[in-house]
Amino acid sequence: MVRAGLTTDRLVRAGAELADEVGFDQVTASALARRFDVKVASLYSHLRNSEDLKTRIALLALEELADRAAEALAGRSGKDALGAFANVYRDYARAHPGRYAAARHPLAPETAAASAGVRIAQLTRAILRGYDLSEPDQTHAVRLLGSVFHGYVSLETAGGFSHSAPDSQESWTRILDALDSLLRNWPDHP
């Protein structure tokens, strides 16, 4: 009997690849076992259950996203930082749609609190240091940026902008311009 050399880590990595190939919600223990040419039951020594697998893929994706964002932000500020961060998001989602979907997988509160998601939130807030916003406007702006980035990427990968002019890249650029402008001229509370 030749051992396949399964480990939780290898399974999660392969699961992430599988997600990018066939979609996050098509990631099943069965499909993963097939990929390792192993019986399904064998996976259950390394994974608690199917949900555990999905959660781990989600955590991996969040790590990758946070790493890329951190690298992109290094040495940048203002609009430069805004654009770099936004592009990391969008590029990641386009290159790794399954992982991106995984990153949106609902996590238990404690899991989320210990995930790279908080790093991403911190990085988003760091972008705003280049703009002159005081609390609590900074928080509102963080939420707005999160909404736009996630919303745009989500609609784009769902094919929302693909069959009409102008093309998506154009809108993306102009929307980043608009956000920069908005952050520089954040309206006072009436």
Add this chain to the structure above:
Amino acid sequence: MVRAGLTTDRLVRAGAELADEVGFDQVTASALARRFDVKVASLYSHLRNSEDLKTRIALLALEELADRAAEALAGRSGKDALGAFANVYRDYARAHPGRYAAARHPLAPETAAASAGVRIAQLTRAILRGYDLSEPDQTHAVRLLGSVFHGYVSLETAGGFSHSAPDSQESWTRILDALDSLLRNWPDHP
């Protein structure tokens, strides 16, 4: 044998309720059959398959959303219209999380083109009539609004804003202010 009186319509409606109760991706033919106290196979005279059910629930949700948006927009313009439309979106998602998730279910291009989704897009564009934007900025703005609304609602229902101050309602209001301001001062192309 007492007949249950199944019809495609009743099944879809019940499926939508089920979605709101247990989540859109927990909507299965089995669960639906149980709810009607009927054998699963019986549903297949009314639904092509499981995907068909989900698609129909998605179409129902889009209709409802479009109807509410149309009603909310009647007689309003400018920021008033913007806020009304945005609140329809958010309120619908909070009152009917399963249906809202359904509305985001990927549709085949022809199906999407024949859905109430296009009505929603038209209504979004109508909001912009109150602002002075020329093509193609109008399209960019439509995409921005779609992204913000969907993104915010999606992050909010995932619990993203629930465990930190200020509360979500506050951010929502201020974000709508900010969007109104942005649309009134849309930046020229550099």
Add this chain to the structure above:
DNA sequence: AATCCTTGCCTAAAGCCTTTAGGAAGTTCC
């Protein structure tokens, strides 16, 4: 080298979901 022990992967089995095929009991309408 022989033994022991841990670990990795297997077989078996139960439970739930989807989907198709074919049959019997209501319903409609002449």
Add this chain to the structure above:
DNA sequence: GGAACTTCCTAAAGGCTTTAGGCAAGGATT
């Protein structure tokens, strides 16, 4: 009342998840 249609049923095959229990590979110990 009976023909024709519709609705719902039983039966069955196939896929995914999860648990329980078993054998053998590989490393550690003597």
